[in-house]
Amino acid sequence: xxxxxxxxxARIATDLxxxxxxxxxxxxxxxxxxxxxxxxxxxxxxxxxxxxxxxRLDGLTVLKRWRAAGRDMPVLVLTARGTWSERVxxxxxxxxxxxxxxxxxEELVARARALVRRSAGRxxxxxxxxxxxxxxxRMTVARRGVPVAVTALExxxxxxxxxxxARVVAPGELLEHxxxxxFSREANALEALVARLRRKLGPGxxxxxxxxxxxxxGAEAQG
Amino acid sequence: xxxxxxxxxARIATDLxxxxxxxxxxxxxxxxxxxxxxxxxxxxxxxxxxxxxxxRLDGLTVLKRWRAAGRDMPVLVLTARGTWSERVxxxxxxxxxxxxxxxxxEELVARARALVRRSAGRxxxxxxxxxxxxxxxRMTVARRGVPVAVTALExxxxxxxxxxxARVVAPGELLEHxxxxxFSREANALEALVARLRRKLGPGxxxxxxxxxxxxxGAEAQG
DNA sequence: GCGAGGCTGACACCGCGCTGACACAACGTA
DNA sequence: TACGTTGTGTCAGCGCGGTGTCAGCCTCGC
Numbered sequence: 001x002x003x004x005x006x007x008x009x010a011r012i013a014t015d016l017x018x019x020x021x022x023x024x025x026x027x028x029x030x031x032x033x034x035x036x037x038x039x040x041x042x043x044x045x046x047x048x049x050x051x052x053x054x055x056r057l058d059g060l061t062v063l064k065r066w067r068a069a070g071r072d073m074p075v076l077v078l079t080a081r082g083t084w085s086e087r088v089x090x091x092x093x094x095x096x097x098x099x100x101x102x103x104x105x106e107e108l109v110a111r112a113r114a115l116v117r118r119s120a121g122r123x124x125x126x127x128x129x130x131x132x133x134x135x136x137x138r139m140t141v142a143r144r145g146v147p148v149a150v151t152a153l154e155x156x157x158x159x160x161x162x163x164x165x166a167r168v169v170a171p172g173e174l175l176e177h178x179x180x181x182x183f184s185r186e187a188n189a190l191e192a193l194v195a196r197l198r199r200k201l202g203p204g205x206x207x208x209x210x211x212x213x214x215x216x217x218g219a220e221a222q223g
Numbered sequence: 224x225x226x227x228x229x230x231x232x233a234r235i236a237t238d239l240x241x242x243x244x245x246x247x248x249x250x251x252x253x254x255x256x257x258x259x260x261x262x263x264x265x266x267x268x269x270x271x272x273x274x275x276x277x278x279r280l281d282g283l284t285v286l287k288r289w290r291a292a293g294r295d296m297p298v299l300v301l302t303a304r305g306t307w308s309e310r311v312x313x314x315x316x317x318x319x320x321x322x323x324x325x326x327x328x329e330e331l332v333a334r335a336r337a338l339v340r341r342s343a344g345r346x347x348x349x350x351x352x353x354x355x356x357x358x359x360x361r362m363t364v365a366r367r368g369v370p371v372a373v374t375a376l377e378x379x380x381x382x383x384x385x386x387x388x389a390r391v392v393a394p395g396e397l398l399e400h401x402x403x404x405x406f407s408r409e410a411n412a413l414e415a416l417v418a419r420l421r422r423k424l425g426p427g428x429x430x431x432x433x434x435x436x437x438x439x440x441g442a443e444a445q446g
Numbered sequence: 447g448c449g450a451g452g453c454t455g456a457c458a459c460c461g462c463g464c465t466g467a468c469a470c471a472a473c474g475t476a
Numbered sequence: 477t478a479c480g481t482t483g484t485g486t487c488a489g490c491g492c493g494g495t496g497t498c499a500g501c502c503t504c505g506c
Contacts, residue, residue: 064347067347072344084326084327084329084330085329087330087333088329088330088333091333091334091336091337091348092333092337092347092348092359092360093347093348094347094348095337096337096341097320103307104307106307106308106311107307107310107311107314110310110311110314110315111314114314114315114318114319118319118341119344137389137390137391138389138390138391138438139390139391139432139435151433151434151493151494151495152432152433152434152435152494153434153494153495154494155435185495185496185497186496186497186498188452188453188496188497188498189495189496189497191451191452191453191454192453192454192495192496192497193495193496194452194453195452195453195454195455196454196494196495198453199454208452208453210451210452210503210504210505211451211505374482374483374484375483376483376484377483408484408485408486409485409486409487410462410463411463411464411485411486411487412484412485412486414462414463414464414465415464415465415484415485415486416484416485417463417464418463418464418465418466419483419484421464422465431463431464433462433463433493433494434462434494
């Protein structure tokens with residue numbers, strides 16, 4: 001974990017550094033707004049602790065510029081003045097958390113850890129098998145990175161096959177998953193669906209085991 | 224946006240509700256820990272405001288149980304006692320933010336909004352995706368910098384889509400977060416809402432994936 | 447070579463999603 | 477209180493995309 005501590009009071013800066021280091025961060029410090037802005041914009045930090053009262057460039061301005069530039073690292077703001085309107089201002093400028101001086105180092109560290117933990121927990125719901133990639137967020141399908149337009153039903157079929165990509169899935173099971181208890185469909189509906197999908201995806205994606213069912217042709221080539 | 228306010232003091236609960244509603248949340252309240260635990264575990268909220276002093280089940284316990292169950296919605300904790308050790312305890316239990324009583328409703332709302340935005344990985348009060356810009360303070364919308372007059376409901380729809388601008392949002396989810404548990408509306412209400420919004424914003428902003436839902440058309444047009 | 451299971455193109459149908467018109471409630475105003 | 481205004485849900489209708497059905501062909505396995 002890399003942390004940047006922006007603080008012009010040398011004593012507080014020292015305390016900050018040692019506290020963060022004790023919590024496992026690699027700490028870099030800087031003492032004025034211009035330098036902070038440059039560092040935060042050009043380098044990658046897992047956390048920034050930002051004092052608002054800074055020489056050369058105000059902390060709030062620095063923060064706003066980072067956010068305007070699309071930098072979204074967690075920023076913990078420190079300020080001497082503790083009025084509520086100040087705090088609202090800081091939060092609206094894009095601060096992730098706020099701590100009024102004076103504060104206990106234990107609390108700062110706890111909040112720092114919480115911020116980092118939270119920002120780490122953002123992942124994509126993208127899964128892939130073989131050449132195929134499904135994006136559950138955008139509901140899109142791609143083969144070798146080339147997007148393929150699929151309908152809702154086709155997507156669900158692919159999703160189920162990918163979920164069980166290591167085995168051959170029986171037509172009955174697929175029908176049940178796609179349509180639930182509604183057995184009004186003929187078995188051919190599934191075959192038509194697979195055919196359309198194959199036309200869109202090209203060969204080598206959906207395989208057939210005659211008499212057993214369908215499977216995703218991925219890493220493991222089934223005879 | 225759906226918010227749950229857990230607060231046993233009726234007067235504070237009322238104030239909370241109206242403040243959050245004014246900020247565009249659909250608010251549900253409950254007054255004891257058991258009910259809060261159940262609601263937070265079974266339903267989907269964009270934000271939970273949690274008082275620690277609760278009858279039947281302590282707020283901290285409720286929070287820990289949610290986290291243990293893998294529920295990761297943003298939780299803003301309120302407490303009467305403002306000692307720093309208390310705060311550390313709350314944060315370690317999984318709180319995303321902390322506000323000691325007494326507090327200003329303005330600050331609570333600012334923090335609430337910040338939490339919600341942050342949970343989607345974004346910073347400031349002004350957020351944009353593609354050509355669209357939302358200002359959470361003024362509740363205004365602009366396309367390419369040109370302001371567009373939208374109603375409260377339209378704004379909330381856009382806000383939710385922008386919060387989840389990377390994914391396709393199902394109609395059911397939109398209905399739930401726009402109206403809460405009130406299922407009196409026909410699905411067509413949403414379609415009408417989207418239609419009106421599209422007329423105001425012009426084409427190329429709100430996209431449809433037939434069978435899936437709606438999404439914000441940003442830089443990336445889907446395949 | 448035969449038969450059954452699987453594939454495919456054509457087609458029809460259905461329902462999803464869009465739209466304009468209307469109804470009605472909430473609100474401000476004269 | 478009566479009246480416009482505004483916001484929003486409801487309704488009916490419609491176009492079209494998605495999907496099931498069908499008939500016929502292909503192909504695998506014996």
